[in-house]
Amino acid sequence: MTSPIEAAVAEAIGPSLLAFYEDLHAHPERSGREERTAARLAAALREAGCRVETGIGGHGLAAVLEDGEGPVILVRADMDALPVREETDLPYASRQAGVDSQGREVPVMHACGHDLHMATLFGLARVVQALRGRWRGRLVLVGQPSEEWVSGAEAMMTDGLYARVGRPDAALALHVAPGHPPGRVLFTEGTASAGGESLDLVIRGVGGHAAHPDETRDPVLLAAQVIVALQAVVSREVDPQAFAVLTVASVHGGAKHNAIPDEVRLGLNIRFFHDAVRERLLAGIERVSTGLARAAGMPEDRLPVLTLLPESARPFSNDPDLVQRVRTAVEAVLGPDRVGMLGPSSGSEDFGAFALADPPVPLCYLRIGAGPGRLHSPCFAPEPRTVLEAGVTALAAAVLDLMSPTR
Ligand SMILES: [Zn+2]
Ligand SMILES: [Zn+2]
Numbered sequence: 001m002t003s004p005i006e007a008a009v010a011e012a013i014g015p016s017l018l019a020f021y022e023d024l025h026a027h028p029e030r031s032g033r034e035e036r037t038a039a040r041l042a043a044a045l046r047e048a049g050c051r052v053e054t055g056i057g058g059h060g061l062a063a064v065l066e067d068g069e070g071p072v073i074l075v076r077a078d079m080d081a082l083p084v085r086e087e088t089d090l091p092y093a094s095r096q097a098g099v100d101s102q103g104r105e106v107p108v109m110h111a112c113g114h115d116l117h118m119a120t121l122f123g124l125a126r127v128v129q130a131l132r133g134r135w136r137g138r139l140v141l142v143g144q145p146s147e148e149w150v151s152g153a154e155a156m157m158t159d160g161l162y163a164r165v166g167r168p169d170a171a172l173a174l175h176v177a178p179g180h181p182p183g184r185v186l187f188t189e190g191t192a193s194a195g196g197e198s199l200d201l202v203i204r205g206v207g208g209h210a211a212h213p214d215e216t217r218d219p220v221l222l223a224a225q226v227i228v229a230l231q232a233v234v235s236r237e238v239d240p241q242a243f244a245v246l247t248v249a250s251v252h253g254g255a256k257h258n259a260i261p262d263e264v265r266l267g268l269n270i271r272f273f274h275d276a277v278r279e280r281l282l283a284g285i286e287r288v289s290t291g292l293a294r295a296a297g298m299p300e301d302r303l304p305v306l307t308l309l310p311e312s313a314r315p316f317s318n319d320p321d322l323v324q325r326v327r328t329a330v331e332a333v334l335g336p337d338r339v340g341m342l343g344p345s346s347g348s349e350d351f352g353a354f355a356l357a358d359p360p361v362p363l364c365y366l367r368i369g370a371g372p373g374r375l376h377s378p379c380f381a382p383e384p385r386t387v388l389e390a391g392v393t394a395l396a397a398a399v400l401d402l403m404s405p406t407r
Contacts, residue, residue: 003333004131004134005127005131005333005393005396005397005400006333006393008126008127008130008131008396009123009127009389009392009393009396011126011127011130012123012126012127012130012392013123013385013388013389013392017119017122017123017126017388018119018384018385018388020040020044020119020122021115021116021118021119021384021388022091022092022384023040023092024037024040024041024110024115024118024119025090025092025093025094025110025115026092026093026094026095026096027040027094027096028081028082028094028096028098028108028109028110028115029079029080029081029096029098029108030080030081030082030083030098030099030100030106030108031080031145031146031147031148031149031151031152032058032059032080032145032146032149032152033059033080033098034058034059034079034080034145034146035059037059037079037080037118037143038054038059038060038061038079038143038145039054041061041077041079041118041121041122041143042054042061042063042143044122044125045061045063045121045122045125045141045143046063048122048125048126048129049065049125049129050063050064050065050125050129050141051063051064051066052064053164053165056156056159056160056161056164057145057152057154057155057156057157057158057159057161058145058146058152058155058156059079059143059145060142060143060144060145060152060155060156060159060161061142061143062140062141062142062143062156062161062164062165063125063140063141063142063143064138064139064140064141064165065125065128065129065138065139065141066137066138066139067132067133067135067136067137068136068137069136069137070135070136070137070138070403070405071136071137071138071169071170071402071403072137072138072140072165072166072167072168072169073137073138073139073140073168073169073170073171073172073399073402073403074140074141074142074165074168074170074171074172074354074361075121075124075139075140075141075142075171075172075173075174075395075399076142076144076153076171076172076173076351076354077114077117077118077120077121077141077142077143077144077173077174078112078114078117078144078145078147078152078173079114079118079143079144079145079147080114080145080146080147080148080149080152081094081108081109081110081111081112081114081115081148082108082109082110082111082112082148082376083098083100083106083107083108084107084108084109084111084376084377084378085107085109085378086107086109086111086378087378087379088378088379088380088381090381094107094108094109094110096108096109109378109380111375111376111377111378111380112147112148112176112375112376112380113175113176113370113375113380113382114147116176116370116382116384116387116388116391117173117174117175117176117391118143119384119388120174120387120388120391120392120395121141121143123388123391123392124141124392124395124396124399125141127392127396128396128399128400131396131400134400134404134405135399135400135403135404135405136403136404136405137403138165138166139399139403140165140166140168142156142161142354144156147349147350149311150196150311150312150313150348150349150350151310151311151350152350153350153351153352153353153354154350154353156353157353157354157356162357167357167361168354168361169361169362169402170319170322170361170362170363170364170402171351171354171355171361171362171363171364172326172363172364172365172366172395172398172399173351173354173363173364173365173366174365174366174367174368174391174394174395175349175365175366175367175368176367176368176369176370176375176382176387177342177367177368177369177370178369178370178371178372178373178374178375178380178382179369179372179373179374180340180342180367180368180369180370180371181369181371182369182370182371182382182383182386182387182390183338183368183369183386183387183389183390183391184338184339184340184368184369184390185330185334185338185339185340185366185367185368185369185390185391185394186339186340186341186342186366186367186368186369187318187323187326187327187339187340187341187342187364187366188318188323188341188342188343188344188345188365188366188367189318189320189323189341190317190318190320190344191273191315191316191317191344192316192317192318192344192345192349192363192365193313193315193316193344193345193347193348193349193351193352193365194243194245194271194272194273194313194315194344194345194346194347194348195271195272195273195275195278195312195313195314195315195348196269196270196271196272196312196313196347196348197269197270197278197282197308197309197312197313198267198268198269198308198309198311198312199267199268199269199270199282199285199306199307199308199309200265200266200267200268200305200306200307200309201226201265201266201267201268201285201289201304201305201306201307202263202264202265202266202304202305202306202307203219203222203223203226203253203263203264203265203266203289203293203304204219204262204263204293204298204302204303204304204305205217205218205219205220205222205260205261205262205263205264205298205302206262206298206299206302207219207259207260207261207262208259208260209258209259209260210257210258210259210260211258213260216260217296217297217298217299217302218260218296219253219260219261219262219263219264220253220254220260220261220264221296222264222292222293222296222298223251223253223264223266225292225296226266226288226289226292226304227248227251227266229288229292230246230248230268230284230285230288230289231246232288233246233280233281233284233285233288234246234281237280237284238277238280238281239277242272242273242274242277243271243272243273243277243344243346244270244271244272244277244280244281245269245270245271245272245346246268246269246270246281246284246285247268247269247270248266248267248268249267249268249269250265250266250267251264251265251266251267252264252265252267253265268285270282270285271346271348272315273315273344274315275315282306285306286306289304289306290303290304313348313349313350313352314352314353315348315352316349316351316352316355316363316365317363318363318364318365319362319363319364321362322362322363322364323364325401325402326364326366326397326398326401326402327339328401329397329398329400329401329402330393330394330397330398332397333393333394333396333397334390334393334394334397338390342367345367347375349365351363351365364398366394368387368390368391368394369387370382370387371383371386
């Protein structure tokens with residue numbers, strides 16, 4: 001016997017929902033430029049019966065379904081795409097281009113599944129609207145911009161999201177997870193997502209002629225030493241039980257074969273689950289680079305300069321009671337075979353910003369299997385129907401349980 005949720009999901013996942021997904025996939029937009037995407041999502045959620053407010057923290061939007069007194073439950077979908085050239089042969093593959101922060105044209109692709117997240121949100125709105133009478137309270141569906149820059153959630157919060165829609169009693173988000181069976185719903189207890197931080201490390205020197213290195217202080221050699229020495233920060237300074245990553249991801253310096261440059265710029269990225277590890281990594285980077293510069297005889301006014309970039313994410317944790325409750329509700333509809341556990345992600349996410357209220361909002365970040373493939377890959381091509389069916393079912397089960405009039 002099918003449950004009311006399954007019946008409503010079967011009704012909601014029709015050709016129009018898949019067409020909505022394919023349209024979003026074919027028209028991806030870069031972080032901070034989600035204008036068309038936000039307009040399409042807002043129109044879809046209005047069609048599903050929501051009251052929609054747009055332009056929150058950039059292109060962010062909040063759609064509300066309400067019925068009487070009850071809890072406020074927030075569900076987030078992210079909206080931005082990536083500067084990736086799509087290499088799938090899907091009939092709805094992206095042929096779009098966007099511009100990067102320097103105004104250069106770049107290809108754009110939904111290579112992180114945010115199009116699926118938005119279609120899931122639309123399906124959820126349809127199901128919850130169809131099941132009016134079985135829930136009480138206010139459901140807030142959030143379309144978040146700039147997740148890939150880990151800045152959109154904070155921008156929406158700073159723009160007074162909770163003053164507009166109320167402080168939620170719980171916030172949920174779902175993210176596709178390739179490498180797991182399509183439609184399998186995966187829960188994480190405790191830390192759900194790593195903190196991440198990008199840093200510029202400018203190795204300064206004293207430039208000059210390549211034939212007279214003795215008259216220079218060579219920042220290229222120093223940069224090479226710093227890159228090698230940084231590898232020991234994680235392996236020798238961080239608790240082996242703790243999670244830490246330190247990657248030097250870019251090196252830029254010099255313009256000509258016979259000239260030693262004045263500086264070399266390194267692009268660093270760190271990942272961590274705990275703030276104490278973050279402090280340890282930052283202190284290690286500072287100490288190693290400064291110490292090696294002094295050892296190389298750099299003048300005190302030419303020591304390395306470390307700058308933290310704004311694109312940073314705090315680690316966040318799932319609320320154990322909320323995870324338990326949502327998992328029980330999802331298992332009751334999908335069955336235990338389609339539900340599993342997954343360890344924390346070493347990727348970073350800014351969903352944690354939605355917890356930052358007084359008192360903090362309990363979070364449940366769940367992932368959904370998307371079959372073979374990799375996130376951020378030009379070949380990422382999940383089979384949408386299975387993922388959408390399971391995603392909408394899982395979120396509807398969670399929302400109906402959390403907003404149940406009898407609990
Ligand atoms: Zn991503
Ligand atoms: Zn993503």
